[in-house]
Amino acid sequence: MHFYQIKIVVKPYKTDEFVKSMRPFARKIRKQKGCLGYSVYRDSEKENTYCVVGWWKTVRAMQRHFKTQNFEVLIGAARVLGEAFEMNIAEVLKTGGFKLAREQIASQDKVREDDGPRQCSNSMKLSALPRRVNFSGQRQR
Numbered sequence: 001m002h003f004y005q006i007k008i009v010v011k012p013y014k015t016d017e018f019v020k021s022m023r024p025f026a027r028k029i030r031k032q033k034g035c036l037g038y039s040v041y042r043d044s045e046k047e048n049t050y051c052v053v054g055w056w057k058t059v060r061a062m063q064r065h066f067k068t069q070n071f072e073v074l075i076g077a078a079r080v081l082g083e084a085f086e087m088n089i090a091e092v093l094k095t096g097g098f099k100l101a102r103e104q105i106a107s108q109d110k111v112r113e114d115d116g117p118r119q120c121s122n123s124m125k126l127s128a129l130p131r132r133v134n135f136s137g138q139r140q141r
Contacts, residue, residue, distance in 0.1 A: 001036065001092040002059045006052040006074070009084035015048055018081045022052075025077075029054065029070050034061020048083075059091070 010018045022040045029038045036055040043049035052074065056062035065071055078085050094100060 001055060001057065001095070002062045003053060003055045003090060003092065004062065005088045005090075006078065007084075007086045008050050008052065008078045008082045009046075010048045010050060010081050011083055012048055014081040018050065018077065021077055021081075022050075025070065025073065029065070032061075032065055032068070032070070034058055034064070062089075 008018075019040075026038050026040060029035060034057040036057055038054045039052075041051045041053070043051065054062070054065065056065065096103075
């Protein structure tokens with residue numbers, strides 16, 4: 001699975017126009033061959049900042065999308081309505097739910113046990129950090 005993420009900081013007086021234009025636009029993109037999902041998110045902490053994420057079955061499907069008029073319209077809208085623009089393209093290595101999250105936490109614990117404490121760039125030892133956080137938010141050792 002492949003995806004792209006575009007962060008757009010929309011001009012303050014253009015946010016309504018941006019949101020209204022994205023709804024029908026996203027519906028069109030979701031119908032494209034190979035599209036697994038397409039969403040627009042508003043940042044809860046940074047005013048006028050939106051994140052557009054397109055999920056694609058294959059890199060080829062995503063590349064085909066980049067050549068469509070829909071993608072050109074998105075970039076054009078970002079240029080006209082936005083103040084800042086940043087795009088990232090990536091491949092998903094693993095997907096899963098809580099089981100995958102627990103496996104990742106366990107694999108980090110194993111790294112710490114094998115290698116001992118590590119130094120971060122700010123000289124804080126990782127061993128001083130909580131060993132794990134359970135899903136209720138309580139720290140565990």
